[in-house]
Amino acid sequence: MGDKNKKTASGSHRGDLISRMNRIVPLLKEKWRSREELAEQLDVSTRTIGRYIDELSLCSFYYLREKREGHRILYKIEEGSKFIPPELTESDLIALLLAEEVIGEAGLTMIPQPFAVNFDSLMVKLRSAISEEQRKRLSKLKSVLGSAVSPAKDFRKDRVKIGKLLKAALDCRRVRMRYHSLSSNQTTERIFEPYSIYYDPDGATIKVIGFDHKRKDIIPFSIDHILEVRLMKEKFERPSGFSLREFLAENCFNGIHGKPVRVRLRARGVTARIFAERKFHRTQKIIEENFLNSSKANKPDEPEEITVEMCVADGRGLLRFILSWGNEVEVLEPPNIRQQVKETYERALALYSWGEIRAEICPSLVDKTS
Secondary structure (H helix, E strand, O other): OOOOOOHHHHOHHHHHHHHHHHHHHHHHHOOOEHHHHHHHOOOHHHHHHHHHHHHHHHHHEEEEEEEEEOOEEEEEEOOOOOOOOOOOOHHHHHHHHHHHHHHHOOOOOOOOOOOOHHHHHHHHHHHHHHOOHHHHHHHHHHHOOOOOOOOOOHHHHHHHHHHHHHHHHOOOEEEEEEEEEEOOOOEEEEEEEEEEEEEEOOOOEEEEEEEEEOEEEEEEEEEHHHEEEEEEEEOOOOOOOOOOHHHHHHHHEEEEEEEEEOOOEEHHHHHHHHHHHOOOOOOEEEEEEEEHHHHOOOOOOOEEEEEEEEEEEHHHHHHHHOOOOOHEEEEOOOOHHHHHHHHHHHHHHHHHHHHHHHHOOHHHHHHHHH
């Protein structure tokens, strides 16, 4: 028997799940109830109530008791928690909600994505542990907080791979994997030592990072491009000083891995003001500023031009970052990156120029291909 009001795998389903789990606790605190009574109260199937009961039995917040009365099994939550939950401040609640919004909107917890069940279970336990007053405050905060994270890829097909990689990282076991690279469009087999699994917001994807025996270096791989993973018996020793955060800060920029390079950029106009108030990397520092004559505008001084320097990972990520600002950002150093940007713009200009020439020569051909 299915739920009476079955919802699709969406955010509303998540909200209903959390809401029902929060409602079952006061019902069971009130008096002994059977699965049938709870199913009727919450408008779900007895099978769903069974899952809720299983969840509560594992929860360390409550004493869930059960007894048999005839052919029925009754349940009740004893007053008094197994432990006293911490009193959450409003700042704690805000952090919790933002985490829920960011992770949820990124797609990592959208049912039935990987981690969805785990995340919903965590939220149910947290909401059940806090006071009624805090739950009301949480609901009110939820109406004014949000995120603008882009939806991630669909990782449902990668659930088994993620599980294997997690186990390998925890047990320090090597894996043999087949990986398809988008840049080379080639599939290769490699021996890999996974260190960490992380979500990359720049690429809206889940990645695994570790030592790649083929390239003899620490490399991140997109999990959705891993075609096959097999755990090996051989163990490896994870570097004691390895820090995912530090490694990414030094060797990854705008979602792309590369060797650190010191780059100097000059920004103009509105972009100069953006560069003055925003740090795109922790190494970013201002080298020079030229200000507008603000006395006429009667506004605070704002830079008309700004030169910044930062040490970031070289590669497509850096190139994409520079190009995204158009003609308002100029590469001053190093010369090879300045040349890359110049050549990219020249190829783009040739592409658009050829389109205009083709339109003049044979407009009917352009109409057919547009």
